[in-house]
Amino acid sequence: MRPDDDLAALLAAAAPQDLRDGDLLCVAHKVVSKAEGRIRRLADIEPGERALAVAAEQGRDPRLMQAVLDETATVLRAERGVLICETRHGYVCANAGVDQSNAGAPGELVLLPTDPDRSARELRAGIAAASGVRPAVLITDSFGRAWRLGQTDVALGAAGLVPIDDRRGRPDARGRELRATMIAVADAVAGAADLARSKDSDEPVVVARGLERFVTAEDGTGAAAMRRPPAEDLFR
């Protein structure tokens, strides 16, 4: 995948013959970022004063730290070589999502898409135009979590999927009103999709089927709805 490759057309061509409107394509953000040209070369980056300071403190490459800071709205924590950042879109993740693994070439960095919900909407429209089938689209990345080890894939962008099943105010199976239940559907699907491939399989897309109850004709609010507003977040 390189800048200006037509990812929607490639996805439509690679999709199984029986792809349906009620399906959901879970697309690893890295191919989306590459197709959108969200790539930087370490060699082209001139680290500034802050990047140099952070790099010295964390034992990392100053050019990488500059790329991270360029994607960052707020650094929440910096420790053991990792910056936990709120990105310019409002996602909280390690190194603002800037990644060297599975990049196209040595010395290349892959950034997150500029507007992953827009990317999802464009892919959905492009796949529909190329194939006549209009599945929902999810754009995913692996994020670490507070309190628990390991990463799970989460939804960065979504088109045509209800991202959260908000059951607050509805009764449970015993008739008691649910107080706080909001199921993070999009993140659960993203995590499930990651289990359907192995990490080094180089398979960027997984088809999820059986979630028709969460798939909508409208593109909807997207994964932006999953970002906890900073004012309601007790852990920044």
Add this chain to the structure above:
Amino acid sequence: MRPDDDLAALLAAAAPQDLRDGDLLCVAHKVVSKAEGRIRRLADIEPGERALAVAAEQGRDPRLMQAVLDETATVLRAERGVLICETRHGYVCANAGVDQSNAGAPGELVLLPTDPDRSARELRAGIAAASGVRPAVLITDSFGRAWRLGQTDVALGAAGLVPIDDRRGRPDARGRELRATMIAVADAVAGAADLARSKDSDEPVVVARGLERFVTAEDGTGAAAMRRPPAEDLFR
């Protein structure tokens, strides 16, 4: 489900005919807790001084707050009626996992199992004894997350599942050594299982198939391995 019900025998009887050793039974903790008698009645609880203070501050029932504090090692945050607690086992979740929804009867609270990994091991052995098939067992609950809205199911207990696929030091598809990749397999499966039922369906168990590569004959480390050690956690 009531205390002293034989959950393993019930699960073995309810399992599909083609259940296999390589399958994984994802069991909602609530039935496990009920079978283990991890239930309290609000009417039996005498709130102490701290519970009275927290209840007044948060606008909650002092008896519920006492039950929460009894399960808690450390209260990390208390705001808007919710306590984010580190439980005595070391899990971080709202109200130390004490829950009123889908409890057996009005005024009952369901607590987390005392040792969810032990519960998982016992269920696995009990199912094998009752059915001759020995699937892996996961015990799940819905946890909220920092930074993101909504809850996903995570693994509280596990027997026979590799909880984390630690790929650090292994090469990515381009041959570059992975630096931080640890896939939280058990949590991803737990979240996926929750998508296979609807929240008010009253279905406590989901069979996950196709994860044979993570299912082991040994019961293994369990879900305790997913708890991030407090000293390595930047968000407590």
